[in-house]
Amino acid sequence: MQFIHAERSHLPPTSDLLQLIERSAFVGVWSVDAALRCLSWSDQLAAMHGMPAGYAPPAEDALRHFVPEHRAEVEEQLRRCVEFGDPFDIEVQIEADGGRRAWVRCIGQAVRNADGTVSGVEGLLQEIAPAGYPLDTLLRHTVSMGGALGSGEAFVTVDHEGRISFLNEHAAELLDGGDTTLLGRKIWSFFQKRARLALEERIRHALENHEMLELEERDAQVNHCLELRGFPFSGGLALHLRDVTARREAQQHLRLLEGSIARLNDIVIITEAGPFGEPGPRIVFVNDAFERRTGYTRAEVLGRTPRLLQGPDTQRAQLDRIRAALEQWQPVRVDLINHTKAGEPYWVDLDISPVWDGARRLTHWVAVGRDITERKTAEEKIQYLAFYDPLTQLPNRQHLLDRLQVAMQETLEHGTHEGALMFIDLDNFKVLNDTLGHAKGDMLLQQVSRRLRGCVAKGDLVARLGGDEFVVLLENKAEKPLDPLTAAKAVSHRILAALGEPYVLPGYLHHSTCSIGVTLFGKGASSVNELLKQADLAMYQAKAAGRNAVRFFDPEMQAVASAHAELAADLRQAWRDGALTVEYQPQVGEAGRMTGVEALLRWDHPARGRVEPSQFIPAAEETSLIIPIGSWVLEAACAQIAAWSARPDRRHLSIAVNVSVRQFRHPDFVDEVMTCIRAAGIEPSKLKLELTESLLADGIEVTVAKMGSLKAMGVGLSLDDFGIGYSSLSYLKRLPLDELKIDREFVKDILTDANDAAIAGTIIGLARSLGLNVIAEGVETIEQRDFLARQGCHQYQGYLYCRPLAIGQLEAFLDETKGTAAIPEPSSVGS
Structure with missing residues (x-):
């Protein structure tokens, strides 16, 4: 809390004191109205002017008796x-009837109405040197005046040589600490040595020329600062002495204080302690910082109220706090919006404190304001960043969660409305980022956000969760709300259409779609997290349906998701327990000669039994468990190749290992393969990596680069399940492949479905034209093998030759067939 306090060494008497002085000799009391017309005139004042008691001059003659x-x-x-309420204290001459003149001290102060306006002036006249009075009369009158005023004023007379001829007790105390045996000493001897010559010269000049004297000097005894006022008379010089030490020190302190305040960086405003109605306390002081920050000059604001700094956005609640505190004469501190002269808003930390005089009367209010605009701007920015996405300017995840929580609570408590939550994911957004760069990806997200806002009604919320994921909250608060299902369908189809329009990016026209998952809430509302999971799950169903689609959540979908989550948890536990195994299925060439095997991951669950790879591999992909599992399979395959390399009858065998998309895209995948090969000490050509066509969906440049690195190492590369995914001739010719693998789906009906037969034939012809090997999987009958052989495919894998075997069974099988021998006919092997 900051207080700025200054005392005046002399204040005009109050009205009560004037009434007391009116009964004292040689002090006259008067008053005038605001037009300077005389209102009252005391008998003592009449006597000073040589008028009888009861005399009052005409109203318009208030100034006539001054010379x-x-x-x-x-x-x-x-x-x-x-005009300004300034009190005054001056010495002037009056002229009584008959031409007699006298010096008087004229003191005046403002008289105010209840609303603070000045209605007039009241004051007193004190005769200080009536011309022609004998010395003893003058002294008596002076002592009488001193007693009447109660001011303790010191009085001294000196003769024409400057020697003291009379002094009262107050004078003796001031000059020499109370010694009254000072008569006859020269008056200037009591003052400091450096000032004596100048003081002597001034007093002698006043005596010789019969002139008044007024000066200030410090005495030599107690180092007081004394004010001397001299009035010549026939016997010498009458001197009034006044101790102004405190006043001078206060003035010095005030000058230092004002200088310091003027240089403060904080804004300082001092107002009078006027009434709190309209227009309010008026400004009497502002510092330089006020002028710099507000654009107002002192001349423009003095006499006005601080209301000129307020604007339409100044907080009414804070102004009410200030008013309440001022009415209770209490300090107050607020953060307030003010405005410059040009209308620019700025924030101040405003600290307002009362100022009291020595009698504990409130005299002023001092307001010290620190400019906190930068801090408030930073706080607002932090607040904005906490709840809004800086790229799209949409509400962020936290904002969405807060809003959704409120909406669900209102629905639960009041049943006021039902709503829908829509989860939106851009299709193939990663392709854009990888091919055109993140800058264009950001531009696309900004355009998407604008289109989404245009698809919803006022009051509905569009938020960005992160990446290319957006959420729309439809609260359905209209006066005639639609059924939430109907409203969600309408909005979702608008969004599909809007986001399906081309996007104009610098130098590029981009086409994109989105997938939308919708869940409803209202009756029997779920938790916020459950709603988000439901909408997310429905969105993934839209993705699975081919993208650019809308799917609504239903309980069956949740049951499937729960089962999937349970399966993923069991898979993680199986991995920890070492319950996963690898089986190997032979691959054969012409005349049934075995060329290698494919490593196949297997999982036997204690309760579920054998879990199909088509069930648990997707779960491993989604949980990223596929990365450590894939590394383990790769290491096992390399170790097995190393073991076979030590046996002449088996060193020709290769092992094919399936590589998942997530595993292949791991930054360290190529280094990991190289490490495994070196650690096992095997020929790289004996390791064959089977890649799926889904690798070609996006990031083709990275895929080609990684495959090129593997090829350079000597690792074989096979494209698995060819024909059912994303392959195109333009991509295929860029890939450094060794082999194409015909998917079992085409082989299964190759003898009965002309389309499957045509596709298989086309794949074989394509592989031959590209100089690639081709192998068919899922071969179960001799007829299928013979058809494929007629088309030019001479490598096979399937139950026609052997089912997948554990490594011990495989070793026994190899011993039985002597490794290099042809695999027996199906009747001997089984199906």
């Missing part, structure tokens, strides 16, 4: 008191 050369000064002081 002509002093009337203008008195009038000026009166007008300033009326």
